[in-house]
Amino acid sequence: MIPRTLTRSRRGPRALITATALLAVxxxxxxxxxxxxxxxxxxxxxxxxxxxxxxxxxxxLANLYVGQESGxxxxxxxxxVQEGLVGLDADGTLVPALAETWDTPDANTYVFTLxxxxxxxxxxxxxxxxxxxxxxxxxxxxxxxxLTWYLSNMKSVEKTGxxxxxxxxxxxxxxxxxxxxxxxxTFVTQEKHWQEVDGAVGTADSLLLGSGPYAVTDFTPGxxxxxxxxxxxxxxxxxxxxxxVEFIPDENTRLLAAxxxxxxxxxxxxxxxxxxxxxxxxxxxxxxxxxxYVGLLFDQNVAPFDDLKVRExxxxxxxxxxxxxxxxxxxxxxxxxxxTPESITDQLDAEAARKLLASVPQxxxxxxxxxxxxxxxxxxxxxxxELAYPNTGxxxxxxxxxxxxxxxxxxxxxxxxEQPIETWLAGIGTGENxxxxxxYFSTTGDPAEVSSYLLAADNVNHVESEEMLGFFREAxxxxxxxxxxxxxxxxxxxxxxxxxxxxxxxxxxxTAFSDRVGIAEFSPYTFLGPWGAELFAAE
Amino acid sequence: MSQPLAAADPVSPGAPAxxxxxxxxxxxxxxxxxxxxxxxxxxxxxxxxxxxxxxMYLAPGDLVKNLLGxxxxxPEAIAAVRAQYRLDDPFLVRYFAxxxxxxxxxxxxxxxxxxxxxxxxxxxVGLTAALAGLAFLIALITAIPMxxxxxxxxxxxxxxxxxxxxxxxxxxxxxxxxxxxxxxxxMLIPIFPAYGAGTGFLDRVFHLVLPATVLAxxxxxxxxxxxRAAMVRELSAxxxxxxxxxxxxxxxxxxxxLRNASIPIVTGAGLILTFLIGGxxxxxxxxxxxxxxxLLQEAVxxxxxxxxxxxxxxxxxxxxIIAILVDLSYLLLDPRVRARELQS
Numbered sequence: 001m002i003p004r005t006l007t008r009s010r011r012g013p014r015a016l017i018t019a020t021a022l023l024a025v026x027x028x029x030x031x032x033x034x035x036x037x038x039x040x041x042x043x044x045x046x047x048x049x050x051x052x053x054x055x056x057x058x059x060x061l062a063n064l065y066v067g068q069e070s071g072x073x074x075x076x077x078x079x080x081v082q083e084g085l086v087g088l089d090a091d092g093t094l095v096p097a098l099a100e101t102w103d104t105p106d107a108n109t110y111v112f113t114l115x116x117x118x119x120x121x122x123x124x125x126x127x128x129x130x131x132x133x134x135x136x137x138x139x140x141x142x143x144x145x146x147l148t149w150y151l152s153n154m155k156s157v158e159k160t161g162x163x164x165x166x167x168x169x170x171x172x173x174x175x176x177x178x179x180x181x182x183x184x185x186t187f188v189t190q191e192k193h194w195q196e197v198d199g200a201v202g203t204a205d206s207l208l209l210g211s212g213p214y215a216v217t218d219f220t221p222g223x224x225x226x227x228x229x230x231x232x233x234x235x236x237x238x239x240x241x242x243x244x245v246e247f248i249p250d251e252n253t254r255l256l257a258a259x260x261x262x263x264x265x266x267x268x269x270x271x272x273x274x275x276x277x278x279x280x281x282x283x284x285x286x287x288x289x290x291x292x293y294v295g296l297l298f299d300q301n302v303a304p305f306d307d308l309k310v311r312e313x314x315x316x317x318x319x320x321x322x323x324x325x326x327x328x329x330x331x332x333x334x335x336x337x338x339x340t341p342e343s344i345t346d347q348l349d350a351e352a353a354r355k356l357l358a359s360v361p362q363x364x365x366x367x368x369x370x371x372x373x374x375x376x377x378x379x380x381x382x383x384x385x386e387l388a389y390p391n392t393g394x395x396x397x398x399x400x401x402x403x404x405x406x407x408x409x410x411x412x413x414x415x416x417x418e419q420p421i422e423t424w425l426a427g428i429g430t431g432e433n434x435x436x437x438x439x440y441f442s443t444t445g446d447p448a449e450v451s452s453y454l455l456a457a458d459n460v461n462h463v464e465s466e467e468m469l470g471f472f473r474e475a476x477x478x479x480x481x482x483x484x485x486x487x488x489x490x491x492x493x494x495x496x497x498x499x500x501x502x503x504x505x506x507x508x509x510x511t512a513f514s515d516r517v518g519i520a521e522f523s524p525y526t527f528l529g530p531w532g533a534e535l536f537a538a539e
Numbered sequence: 540m541s542q543p544l545a546a547a548d549p550v551s552p553g554a555p556a557x558x559x560x561x562x563x564x565x566x567x568x569x570x571x572x573x574x575x576x577x578x579x580x581x582x583x584x585x586x587x588x589x590x591x592x593x594x595m596y597l598a599p600g601d602l603v604k605n606l607l608g609x610x611x612x613x614p615e616a617i618a619a620v621r622a623q624y625r626l627d628d629p630f631l632v633r634y635f636a637x638x639x640x641x642x643x644x645x646x647x648x649x650x651x652x653x654x655x656x657x658x659x660x661x662x663x664v665g666l667t668a669a670l671a672g673l674a675f676l677i678a679l680i681t682a683i684p685m686x687x688x689x690x691x692x693x694x695x696x697x698x699x700x701x702x703x704x705x706x707x708x709x710x711x712x713x714x715x716x717x718x719x720x721x722x723x724x725x726m727l728i729p730i731f732p733a734y735g736a737g738t739g740f741l742d743r744v745f746h747l748v749l750p751a752t753v754l755a756x757x758x759x760x761x762x763x764x765x766x767r768a769a770m771v772r773e774l775s776a777x778x779x780x781x782x783x784x785x786x787x788x789x790x791x792x793x794x795x796x797l798r799n800a801s802i803p804i805v806t807g808a809g810l811i812l813t814f815l816i817g818g819x820x821x822x823x824x825x826x827x828x829x830x831x832x833x834l835l836q837e838a839v840x841x842x843x844x845x846x847x848x849x850x851x852x853x854x855x856x857x858x859x860i861i862a863i864l865v866d867l868s869y870l871l872l873d874p875r876v877r878a879r880e881l882q883s
Binding site: 063068069070141145146152200204246247248249253254256419420421423425427453458 | 601606607610615617620623649651654725732734735824825826
């Protein structure tokens with residue numbers, strides 16, 4: 001699976017889906033807030049220690065180094081083993097990690113002061129040299145193909161003091177610092193270890209080495225990973241002694257294993273199984289908005305999608321509300337923009353964020369308007385097209401089928417086909433199909449992460465608009481977050497007016513927990529940080 | 540017997556064995572036979588390696604995108620990765636580079652796992668071999684007695700029941716059977732584990748019981764039908780009628796018929812063993828067993844060419860060896876074949 005997948009942003013951060021694993025479904029999960037039916041039960045910490053917790057992954061990992069295999073499941077696993085310079089809390093706000101403090105003397109310079117008590121799992125201290133080395137390897141396309149893009153704006157990284165590292169960017173980018181987290185592109189390992197294994201890190205023979213709350217003690221590709229608590233971690237040690245991560249690709253087997261009591265935490269429960277998991281004794285399912293975006297993309301190099309009227313006809317044929325309510329069973333939210341409300345909640349409350357995003361002009365579900373638009377287009381008699389979706393997102397397939405039904409009434413014949421996620425990925429932006437689905441998991445939650453991928457330079461829609469590029473350029477040099485958001489909203493508005501992408505929904509991910517386990521704070525960022533240390537024995 | 544030429548067809552020997560076959564001359568004829576087969580296998584392996592390489596080259600998907608992910612990529616990064624894996628070299632240059640290394644025993648490094656291919660395969664082949672071996676054993680010990688018993692009582696209720704069971708095993712999709720067994724024996728009556736390969740010999744066998752049973756059901760069904768058909772044919776042959784008329788006990792008659800039916804049965808068993816290897820992919824996925832089948836599937840999708848090439852060749856080699864062993868077994872089982880092969 002492996003593979004990887006997904007996503008990214010322009011100068012920012014990242015994304016991903018994964019491939020391999022990922023496959024499966026989605027991505028993060030979290031909080032208790034729940035979707036429909038998903039009111040999370042309150043779970044309290046009994047204060048007791050737990051000997052072992054078993055985590056089921058819906059896919060199989062081939063390599064544990066995120067630079068080599070960068071699926072979202074790889075991110076989850078590495079995030080509790082390795083550390084970044086900084087981290088993200090439940091709201092997506094930066095918090096200390098390996099760096100105790102940081103400073104940005106100018107728009108291009110980041111000075112990190114490292115904590116002196118951080119040690120790798122082999123007992124050696126984490127040095128500024130190791131940080132510099134790790135970042136340089138992450139930027140290298142052959143050493144870390146999965147991370148290189150995020151650091152393309154990093155001009156230099158140097159040790160500038162006994163405990164100090166300075167990173168300089170080529171151009172200003174307010175979202176750049178999120179790359180210094182394990183939600184981004186920073187997974188600090190030891191230079192000595194890397195040299196010893198000649199760069200083949202994260203394999204079964206050279207276990208991933210980090211400085212986080214848990215150390216990898218065994219890795220059998222395709223089967224399992226064993227993590228043991230590190231007593232040398234600088235933070236509050238976890239309550240769980242050992243975490244056993246099992247790869248169980250088949251969703252039915254996973255459910256049966258959980259029902260038999262073999263599993264404590266299951267990532268990415270498939271939406272269509274949500275009810276079965278919830279109704280199983282001893283299990284609860286929590287859902288959280290996972291910073292993912294699903295939308296249609298139109299390749300403007302491919303006729304007839306270069307015709308605005310054709311794009312309007314298709315966008316008018318999408319019934320977003322029905323998709324969310326009936327096909328996603330409420331686990332998601334009709335999207336009015338590419339950026340998610342969660343990506344701007346550091347500036348606005350949830351309601352205000354949704355209101356702002358809804359102010360972008362929308363093409364509502366209206367088949368008469370769709371027919372009208374098609375009749376005014378270059379193909380008034382209709383046409384046939386193909387729409388592919390990845391095998392790891394069956395809910396994308398059902399949404400595509402519902403779109404095909406609507407389009408049939410308009411006069412457009414859409415054939416929907418499933419592809420292995422690797423094949424689907426390879427088809428994005430190639431111009432083979434004019435109509436495509438985008439499925440992107442943002443890990444850093446920056447509001448420009450997805451939109452810059454879909455709209456800015458070298459975008460997969462092949463849209464070249466000086467006006468659009470200008471918005472992103474200016475957003476990168478904006479003086480305040482408000483000014484930056486305003487520019488990104490202008491880009492979203494232009495996207496909507498030109499129907500470059502038609503947003504479908506913002507996704508949720510489901511995570512199942514057994515009754516014996518709880519996690520301190522559940523948010524979209526939980527599993528992109530030291531989550532192992534946040535697990536507890538439930539009462 | 541009326542059809543002495545039938546001995547030339549090892550799959551359907553219609554005649555009983557002549558009493559005294561000419562004694563084979565030891566050594567060279569068998570060696571010659573083996574040598575010819577081995578040369579044939581080498582040619583086939585070469586063709587298969589070229590074919591697999593070509594198909595992987597033509598198949599959809601993009602290794603670079605799999606490595607870089609669904610994100611923008613700079614032309615420099617793409618160029619660096621393409622250069623790293625020599626993706627810009629002409630097709631034949633890449634193939635012969637691979638072949639040259641392979642002939643020296645170097646099958647390369649897995650792109651996905653960054654471990655030597657031989658090591659990756661070695662760490663997984665045992666599990667798949669155990670799975671296939673156990674499944675084959677289960678199929679053999681259930682299907683052959685059932686086939687014989689059905690044939691001995693052709694047309695009776697027992698025969699019909701056996702045939703119905705075989706039809707079920709043959710037509711039920713293995714993933715559905717797998718889920719059914721999991722539900723029954725891991726959930727309702729929790730005897731067996733739901734997933735995983737276990738550690739240590741006994742634990743592993745225990746973990747493999749359900750997956751091997753799933754695999755064995757489809758294959759056993761084929762084997763049972765083949766055994767039954769071969770036995771029915773033998774039991775209706777003149778020599779059986781003759782033996783019975785002479786008052787030879789039925790058990791002995793059946794043993795005689797079984798010996799003559801053994802060539803089609805062994806051929807069938809050999810074929811089944813080769814099918815088994817392909818069948819492991821689904822079962823390994825459902826039961827989360829990190830074997831060769833799952834590895835091959837992932838490698839194909841990821842375009843991890845060194846791994847795909849090595850596994851395909853390994854599987855082809857195993858199938859070829861099975862075929863040779865089946866052929867050699869004819870020499871043991873049927874004196875007529877022995878006589879003909881060794882004289883030629």
